[in-house]
Amino acid sequence: MGSNPNYQKNIRFISRNVIPRIILVLMGIFFIMPYYWMIVTSLKGTVELRSAPPTLFPHEIHFEHYGEAVRFIPFFRYMMNSLIIVVFSVIGAIFSNSLVGYGFSRINWPGREKVFLIVIATMFIPFPVVLVALFDIFAKFHLVNTYFPLIIPAYTGQALYIFMMRQYLLTIPKEISDAGFIDGANEFEIFYRLIVPLMKPVVAVVAIFTALGSWNDFLGPLIYLTRQEMYTLSIGLQFFRSQHEVEYSLLMAASTLVALPVVVIFLCFQRFFVEGITMGAIKG
Numbered sequence: 001m002g003s004n005p006n007y008q009k010n011i012r013f014i015s016r017n018v019i020p021r022i023i024l025v026l027m028g029i030f031f032i033m034p035y036y037w038m039i040v041t042s043l044k045g046t047v048e049l050r051s052a053p054p055t056l057f058p059h060e061i062h063f064e065h066y067g068e069a070v071r072f073i074p075f076f077r078y079m080m081n082s083l084i085i086v087v088f089s090v091i092g093a094i095f096s097n098s099l100v101g102y103g104f105s106r107i108n109w110p111g112r113e114k115v116f117l118i119v120i121a122t123m124f125i126p127f128p129v130v131l132v133a134l135f136d137i138f139a140k141f142h143l144v145n146t147y148f149p150l151i152i153p154a155y156t157g158q159a160l161y162i163f164m165m166r167q168y169l170l171t172i173p174k175e176i177s178d179a180g181f182i183d184g185a186n187e188f189e190i191f192y193r194l195i196v197p198l199m200k201p202v203v204a205v206v207a208i209f210t211a212l213g214s215w216n217d218f219l220g221p222l223i224y225l226t227r228q229e230m231y232t233l234s235i236g237l238q239f240f241r242s243q244h245e246v247e248y249s250l251l252m253a254a255s256t257l258v259a260l261p262v263v264v265i266f267l268c269f270q271r272f273f274v275e276g277i278t279m280g281a282i283k284g
Contacts, residue, residue, distance in 0.1 A: 042252035069254040078236035085150050086214045092154035093210040094203055100157045101165025102191050106177055123159040149224040161206045168202035204269045212262055233258050
């Protein structure tokens with residue numbers, strides 16, 4: 001049987017196609033379960049929450065928990081605050097990282113590789129190390145209790161995003177830039193008119209990562225914001241938790257509303273996300 005070609009072909013098919021898919025499905029279920037349990041808990045009544053063993057699906061669906069969660073705190077005000085920070089952070093991250101990545105990949109200048117290594121080395125510096133210095137800088141400019149400390153860092157570039165931009169730009173043929181120079185375009189015209197339209201996948205990746213980080217950021221707003229009307233959803237959710245230690249259905253409803261925009265954004269741009277991640281790994 002071991003020498004049967006069909007048997008060996010079936011074994012290879014199972015090992016290369018069936019088993020990896022089964023593992024991926026199991027891993028997907030493992031990662032989805034917390035979100036599923038969060039949604040199910042938000043729809044359960046108080047009595048059903050205390051039942052043992054817990055039910056996998058609510059016997060009675062209580063959508064009113066979402067209305068109560070929104071009314072308890074100024075949810076939409078906090079959401080607008082978070083959106084302001086996210087939008088301006090994404091714009092800054094796309095502009096700064098793409099420009100710096102272009103300079104490290106398409107322009108030859110003395111010491112480029114050494115400077116790039118220094119930039120990459122900054123990824124190993126923990127944020128708490130520079131936290132006090134950053135706070136002191138923003139305090140001297142009277143920017144504490146504003147959104148600027150949460151937005152300005154996005155306009156200064158980040159090592160991981162610069163690395164991703166550079167790696168992706170290295171996959172774009174150099175002949176495209178040469179053709180622009182022949183037509184009389186300068187460096188900035190080539191960047192904005194020729195290169196940027198080809199960077200949609202990696203730009204989507206940077207935008208998603210930046211939006212996710214800004215949306216879920218808890219430490220930054222906690223440090224720089226003191227007025228309640230300026231709180232973001234991450235701070236508002238913690239405030240909700242302190243007031244609803246036992247009412248887990250309301251807490252899970254609020255958590256679901258906070259996580260929903262991120263999931264929707266990822267589902268809308270997942271094609272660019274996957275393409276940007278894989279294309280950046282082609283050339284080192």
